[in-house]
Amino acid sequence: MKVLIIHTAFIGDIALSTPLLKRVKEVYPEAKITYVTTPVGASLLRNNPDITEIIEYDKRGQHSGLKGILELGRRLRYENFNLVLTPHRYLRSSFLSWLTRSPKRVGYDIASGAIFFNKKIKYDKSKHEVEKLLSFLGEIPENPREKYPIELYPSQKDIKKIDEIWNENNLNDKKDIIAIAPGSKWFTKKWPLEYFNKVIDLLLKDNKKIIVIGGRDEMLLNIEQADKVIDLRGKTTLLELA
Secondary structure (H helix, E strand, C coil): CEEECCCCCCHHHHHHHHHHHHHHHHHEEEEEEEEEEEHHHHHHHHHCCCCCCEEEECCCCCCCCHHHHHHHHHHHCCCCEEEEEECCCCHHHHHHHCCCCCCCEEECCCCCCHCCCCEEEECCCCCCCHHHHHHHHHHCCHHHHCCCCCCCCCCCCHHHHHHHHHHHHCCCCCCCCCCCCCCCCCHHHHHHEEEEHHHHHHHHCCCCCEEECCCCHHHCCCCCCHHHEEEEECCCCEEEEE
């Protein structure tokens, strides 16, 4: 049994898809799972024991344009997947699913390019994202969010680096450590920075230890108390952050 998952959304969506991997292995214990995602998504999924292979779909680089997606589609078709699951609702992902020529291609009924699927799953906005994803494999099990938790797998190297940061900042004996992530790819999802600064100020006055986290883009944000916090923006990989 060879299963392909195509999901090239943002990192939050990729993290939320890890319960689906567990469910696939439960339904098809011997399945080999290939996961197509962005380079950033791939960095989040590394070391996951349920995944046989991760293929990076570089939409803005190697696989840009029609030529790029056709080349990737040709590679995936060669694998002869029995089942393709496409949670991503955008046209390129739907088209890529069709290019595999798999006999069973599953995606959401509201997806752009849903015509490329031969089995469509109802996109139920009332359900949690994990429940929606689990519906790709039939009836949703009881207590799905408890039974199928989100799982990330930092390596020993990742853990060692964070242990060093913990030791350097004398955090081992500190109980009240709070991580704050002030950034987002989407402006509409960002709480105003002045509010974050106010919260940081209040927490520092309450003797809490603050770690500010994020990627390189977040390094441009003006954290007013930067000299009093542990600033890890742009200094960790996603699995180190996990």
